[in-house]
Amino acid sequence: MESFIYIEPSEADIGPITKQIASRIKEIPPELRGPLKGIAIGHHLDDYKKSQLAGLIDELIIVDSPSEYAYNTEVISNILTDIVGEKDQGILFLGFTHQGMELGPVVGWRLGIPVMTSCVSFDWHGKEAYAQRTIFEGKLLVTCSVNMERGAVISVQKGAWKDLSSESKGDLPLTTVTWKEAWAAEKTEILAINEDVAEDKEDITKAEILVSIGRGLGGPEYLPDVKELADSLGGMISCTRPVIDLGWLPSYRQVGISGKTVAPLIYLALGISGQNNHVTGMDGSEIIIAVNKDPSAPIFNLANYGVVDDILEFVPELLRQIKDK
Amino acid sequence: MRVAVCCKGIPIGLNLESVHIAEGDIKSQGTDLYINEFDAYALEVALDLKESYGAETFALSLGPLRSQEVLYFSLAKGVDQALRVDGETNRPELAAGSLVQILKEIEPQIILTGVQSTDWGGGEVGVYLSQALNMSLAYAVVEISQISDTSIRIKKELGGGKIAEVALKLPVVLCIQSGIKPLQYVSAVKRKKARKIQIKPGGKLNLKDMEQSISGLMSYEFKEVTLTPREGQAEMLIGTRTEMAVKLLQIINESV
Ligand SMILES: Cc1cc2nc3c(=O)[nH]c(=O)nc-3n(C[C@H](O)[C@H](O)[C@H](O)COP(=O)(O)OP(=O)(O)OC[C@H]3O[C@@H](n4cnc5c(N)ncnc54)[C@H](O)[C@@H]3O)c2cc1C
Numbered sequence: 328m329e330s331f332i333y334i335e336p337s338e339a340d341i342g343p344i345t346k347q348i349a350s351r352i353k354e355i356p357p358e359l360r361g362p363l364k365g366i367a368i369g370h371h372l373d374d375y376k377k378s379q380l381a382g383l384i385d386e387l388i389i390v391d392s393p394s395e396y397a398y399n400t401e402v403i404s405n406i407l408t409d410i411v412g413e414k415d416q417g418i419l420f421l422g423f424t425h426q427g428m429e430l431g432p433v434v435g436w437r438l439g440i441p442v443m444t445s446c447v448s449f450d451w452h453g454k455e456a457y458a459q460r461t462i463f464e465g466k467l468l469v470t471c472s473v474n475m476e477r478g479a480v481i482s483v484q485k486g487a488w489k490d491l492s493s494e495s496k497g498d499l500p501l502t503t504v505t506w507k508e509a510w511a512a513e514k515t516e517i518l519a520i521n522e523d524v525a526e527d528k529e530d531i532t533k534a535e536i537l538v539s540i541g542r543g544l545g546g547p548e549y550l551p552d553v554k555e556l557a558d559s560l561g562g563m564i565s566c567t568r569p570v571i572d573l574g575w576l577p578s579y580r581q582v583g584i585s586g587k588t589v590a591p592l593i594y595l596a597l598g599i600s601g602q603n604n605h606v607t608g609m610d611g612s613e614i615i616i617a618v619n620k621d622p623s624a625p626i627f628n629l630a631n632y633g634v635v636d637d638i639l640e641f642v643p644e645l646l647r648q649i650k651d652k
Numbered sequence: 653m654r655v656a657v658c659c660k661g662i663p664i665g666l667n668l669e670s671v672h673i674a675e676g677d678i679k680s681q682g683t684d685l686y687i688n689e690f691d692a693y694a695l696e697v698a699l700d701l702k703e704s705y706g707a708e709t710f711a712l713s714l715g716p717l718r719s720q721e722v723l724y725f726s727l728a729k730g731v732d733q734a735l736r737v738d739g740e741t742n743r744p745e746l747a748a749g750s751l752v753q754i755l756k757e758i759e760p761q762i763i764l765t766g767v768q769s770t771d772w773g774g775g776e777v778g779v780y781l782s783q784a785l786n787m788s789l790a791y792a793v794v795e796i797s798q799i800s801d802t803s804i805r806i807k808k809e810l811g812g813g814k815i816a817e818v819a820l821k822l823p824v825v826l827c828i829q830s831g832i833k834p835l836q837y838v839s840a841v842k843r844k845k846a847r848k849i850q851i852k853p854g855g856k857l858n859l860k861d862m863e864q865s866i867s868g869l870m871s872y873e874f875k876e877v878t879l880t881p882r883e884g885q886a887e888m889l890i891g892t893r894t895e896m897a898v899k900l901l902q903i904i905n906e907s908v
Contacts, residue, residue, distance in 0.1 A: 442869060461880060593908065641897065
């Protein structure tokens with residue numbers, strides 16, 4: 328048995344999801360999990376990042392892949408399938424991120440091993456592991472027993488597990504794997520990578536207070552009230568993905584896995600259900616206050632304060648109270 | 653060019669009481685089924701390809717009889733043909749496995765799915781289809797820029813605001829992200845007319861036919877469905893609307 332973590336390229340530090348997964352899997356007895364090996368594809372890990380991994384994993388595998396293949400999921404899948412499948416019983420852990428959503432099922436299908444996506448808990452006992460994953464927009468959980476005898480692919484929601492890493496200690500054994508032509512892309516060519524830059528626009532990552540709206544707002548006609556609220560609190564407006572998809576606000580205001588990651592002092596979530604793809608981008612906020620008319624909305628699991636009410640009534644009331652002062 | 657779009661029927665507003673595990677699967681009690689939101693965006697793309705490239709479009713759904721509603725909706729929107737694979741499952745490998753046969757018969761150059769279904773929330777089916785049919789794959793597609801006889805150019809999300817421009821060989825599976833196109837309204841008249849069009853049989857979910865190819869993937873069992881635990885639960889503000897508003901503003905004022 329060997330356990331692997333796919334280390335996604337990240338900005339300044341090792342991505343939180345890698346540290347969270349490694350922290351949890353390290354707790355599993357080595358007799359069960361075998362050695363825990365990180366796989367980094369390409370040369371995106373500088374010495375600082377490598378030092379962050381020491382103590383978190385038992386070995387780092389760096390695959391010497393040409394730079395044009397960075398972000399090429401066809402190539403990454405080829406490499407992961409080979410490394411994880413090299414010996415029997417390879418277990419691949421990865422984040423339930425854009426890359427992980429694609430890579431996990433590809434590797435699982437090719438190796439013919441169970442794939443459990445979007446996991447929030449994972450307990451390993453002998454030949455079986457118990458994984459819990461969210462269903463029905465995060466409202467319910469299903470517990471699954473996964474047969475680990477031949478290997479498995481487990482993808483994990485960001486923030487589901489705690490990062491228990493501390494200051495780096497000791498050496499990290501390193502293996503460099505040389506590039507194989509068999510891994511080259513046959514079907515996919517990355518032509519360019521672009522980033523949504525927020526020049527001249529309000530940068531929501533700098534706000535101390537975010538008034539964030541979800542689909543619960545019901546329509547763009549209610550935006551002026553929200554704008555007034557954000558202005559009077561000295562904050563900015565942010566939102567969930569559906570608000571962008573519906574064309575109510577521009578994309579630079581989106582918080583979440585495909586948008587911005589924010590950590591304001593106050594995150595006021597109005598009509599937001601609190602699904603992981605959104606929460607991933609705001610769970611570092613100091614104080615989260617959620618207003619939602621559904622008392623079972625998952626956002627209340629994360630928020631510090633909650634109000635069960637209709638935002639179309641509650642926001643005008645907030646504005647009245649501010650004016651009355 | 654043939655384009656197949658996979659559309660899942662999703663129950664809305666379920667609670668713990670209406671979901672249970674039976675016959676190794678997650679079942680939900682007989683509520684109405686609506687098109688999975690992400691698949692609705694995939695459907696818009698299919699119709700756009702019909703308009704721009706003259707594509708012949710096929711909507712496919714794996715589901716029980718009541719999932720025909722999703723296919724009638726697709727027909728009302730304008731797809732050329734609708735086919736239902738009879739069966740019910742929330743296991744993604746089974747769903748993909750049961751769509752493979754009919755897709756082999758249709759031989760589409762482009763298969764479209766939504767990035768994920770809002771009930772299961774995994775995103776595996778499109779990815780599995782690409783592997784089963786040995787097709788190119790792009791996940792979280794936000795734009796289709798150009799199509800030639802042998803290749804397609806798309807944009808896909810990488811997360812964190814990054815977008816990749818990608819060229820892929822045809823045939824291809826595209827897992828479509830929400831917001832790629834605005835969802836178009838479909839009139840009641842069109843919906844009514846669509847009900848007269850025949851939904852074709854697309855085969856049956858038959859575990860025996862597939863067992864060999866997906867038995868390894870199926871080595872997990874559903875054990876229990878529970879409510880998501882409310883750890884770290886919010887402190888709920890109570891009282892009249894005015895009292896709650898005052899308290900909320902007080903919390904904000906004290907914190908900044
Ligand atoms: C690959 C991928 C990437 C994604 N990236 C992101 C991302 O970056 N950011 C993001 O936000 N999402 C993202 N999503 C979508 C995400 O999964 C959810 O669908 C989305 O976050 C839900 O947004 P919402 O809470 O606004 O809408 P919903 O889930 O529809 O929730 C609306 C909420 O409003 C409440 N409500 C309705 N009316 C009222 C009212 N009058 N008063 C009070 N409450 C009301 C409802 O009870 C409900 O809880 C992504 C999805 C995928 C598959």
